[in-house]
Amino acid sequence: xxxxxxxxxxxxxxxxxxxxxxxxxxxxxxxxxxxxxxxxxxxxxxxxxxxxxxxxxxxxxxxxxxxxxxxxxxxxxxxxxxxxxxxxxxxxxxxxxxxxxxxxxxxxxxxxxxxxxxxxxxxxxxxxxxxxxxxxxxxxxxxxxxxxxxxxxxxxxxxxxxxxxxxxxxxxxxxxxxxxxxxxxxxxxxxxxxxxxxxxxxxxxxxxxxxxxxxxxxxxxxxxxxxxxxxxxxxxxxxxxxxxxxxxxxxxxxxxxxxxxxxxxxxxxxxxxxxxxxxxxxxxxxxxxxxxxxxxxxxxxxxxxxxxxxxxxxxxxxxxxxxxxxx
Numbered sequence: 586x587x588x589x590x591x592x593x594x595x596x597x598x599x600x601x602x603x604x605x606x607x608x609x610x611x612x613x614x615x616x617x618x619x620x621x622x623x624x625x626x627x628x629x630x631x632x633x634x635x636x637x638x639x640x641x642x643x644x645x646x647x648x649x650x651x652x653x654x655x656x657x658x659x660x661x662x663x664x665x666x667x668x669x670x671x672x673x674x675x676x677x678x679x680x681x682x683x684x685x686x687x688x689x690x691x692x693x694x695x696x697x698x699x700x701x702x703x704x705x706x707x708x709x710x711x712x713x714x715x716x717x718x719x720x721x722x723x724x725x726x727x728x729x730x731x732x733x734x735x736x737x738x739x740x741x742x743x744x745x746x747x748x749x750x751x752x753x754x755x756x757x758x759x760x761x762x763x764x765x766x767x768x769x770x771x772x773x774x775x776x777x778x779x780x781x782x783x784x785x786x787x788x789x790x791x792x793x794x795x796x797x798x799x800x801x802x803x804x805x806x807x808x809x810x811x812x813x814x815x816x817x818x819x820x821x822x823x824x825x826x827x828x829x830x831x832x833x834x835x836x837x838x839x840x841x842x843x844x845x846x847x848x849x850x851x852x853x854x855x856x857x858x859x860x861x862x863x864x865x866x867x868x869x870x871x872x873x874x875x876x877x878x879x880x881x882x883x884x885x886x887x888x889x890x891x892x893x894x895x896x897x898x899x900x901x902x903x904x905x906x907x908x909x910x911x912x
Contacts, residue, residue, distance in 0.1 A: 588686030589891040590646045594635030597895035601633070601647075603888065609682065609690040611659035616666060616693045618673060623684040624650030624709035625894045625907040626741070629677070633895060642681035647891075649677045649855075651684030652699055652708025653911070662693050671696040672708035674716065674862075678855045684709075685891055687911055697866050700873045707880035710741070710906045711869060715878070717854040718745035719865045721803040721825035722753060724850060728801060729754035732794050734817065737805035738775055739766035741906050742827060744881045746803040747773040749868070752877040755801075758793050760786065769904050773879065787816035801825065807851075808832025815841050825850045881905030888912075 586608045591600040611617045629647045631637050652672040658664060673696050677683025680691070699708045721742070722728060733750040737743045738759025750757045751774040759775040761767045767778045777793035779786060790813070791798065798819030804810060807824070809831035814824055815838050822845060829835060842849070857865060872878050883905030886894040894907050 586687035587888060588646050589888060590644050590685075591633055592640070592644050594633060594640050597630075597633060597892040597899070601892045601895065603891070606686070609688055611657050611662070611690045613660040614662060614692055615659040615690050616655045616662055616671075616696050617657040617688055617690045618651070618653040618671060618696055619656045619688055620651050620653040620684055620686060620911040621705035622652050622709035623648045623909040623911055624712065624714075625891075625898050625909060626650060626713045627898060628713065629683075630895050630898045634899075641679070644681060645677070646682040646684075646686050646689075647677055648683040648685045648909075649675050650709050650712035651676060651689065651911075652705040652711075655696060656688075658693070659690075666693065666696075669696075670699040670701070670705075670708075672699045672711045673697070674712035675855055676712075685888070685909060685911075698870070700870065702876070703873050704880075706882050706885065706908045706910070709908050710880055710882070713854055714741040714906060715745040715869055716857070716865050717827050717852070718742045718803065719749055719868050720852055720854060720857060720861060721827060721850075722746055722749045722801070723864070723868060724825060724852065724861070725801070725823045725848065727753060731800035732756045732758065732797070734790060734799040734802045735759045735770075735775070736781075736802065736810055737761070738770035738773070738778065739904050740805055741881070743803070743805060744769065744773050744905065745878065747775050748878050749872060750803070751776075752872055752875070756794070758790055758799065760790070766904060769881065773881075781813075787813045790817045798822065804828070806831050808835030811835050811838065818842075818845060818847055821846050823848045823850060825852060827852050827854070882908055884908075885910055
């Protein structure tokens with residue numbers, strides 16, 4: 586098979602190689618997926634760059650997300666799964682060989698049926714961005730009638746969080762950094778959009794909710810946004826945080842949050858429990874089948890241009906996901 590791999594960490598152009606490897610064969614309980622699309626996420630880029638520690642295996646095929654068709658199964662897996670369209674999760678998490686190749690083998694539970702109306706490119710966005718958004722929105726219960734604040738509403742996770750929260754019956758307020766991103770958040774379905782670079786952000790968020798505090802926050806920048814979040818979060822509110830790059834060790838305003846009976850949920854989508862994963866998969870499947878999700882594919886690349894895909898994600902300029910087509 587053709588595959589892209591690296592054997593040392595460093596700049597994408599310097600360490601990513603395109604070549605041929607033996608086709609993998611599924612072991613007991615595994616399926617082999619003929620990949621059609623591979624999603625490139627910030628975590629993939631950081632691992633390749635060495636920002637997540639030293640390389641974990643002698644050779645790494647990157648990317649945890651992807652979509653394709655099952656073409657072989659291992660012992661104990663129903664042959665009926667052959668020919669199924671699927672999306673995959675955690676393909677490269679604590680594993681050497683991910684989705685940036687023509688084939689990947691992985692436990693059958695990690696190959697989820699992909700609805701016929703959903704493209705492979707969209708399927709390659711479900712493992713990390715959409716699943717993170719789904720768990721952040723719904724992990725603490727239904728959101729019907731609540732107000733959900735989505736920070737970074739034009740980001741890959743934020744884009745899905747807006748749609749899922751609205752599909753779940755919530756009023757959605759999103760924060761963004763400029764007009765182009767505001768347009769993206771509005772297109773995703775946000776009821777109100779606040780530019781966090783202009784004026785008093787907390788006042789603008791409260792005004793967008795008729796003066797009332799928000800019930801839940803899907804948080805891309807926990808530390809950097811904590812002062813604002815503390816002002817706008819209501820009693821019994823939840824902060825579901827999946828990032829804190831600007832302030833990795835924030836000082837927690839314990840008593841202001843305690844006196845609001847608030848909860849802070851920190852989530853890492855790779856580590857969802859079996860129950861959490863099942864709930865996330867079920868909700869995403871329902872949303873897809875209901876036609877409730879639009880997918881922001883900002884750029885697509887050929888397998889041979891994987892380094893360019895990594896560089897595009899590193900640039901931080903994409904409004905949406907980067908996907909590699911594997912043909």
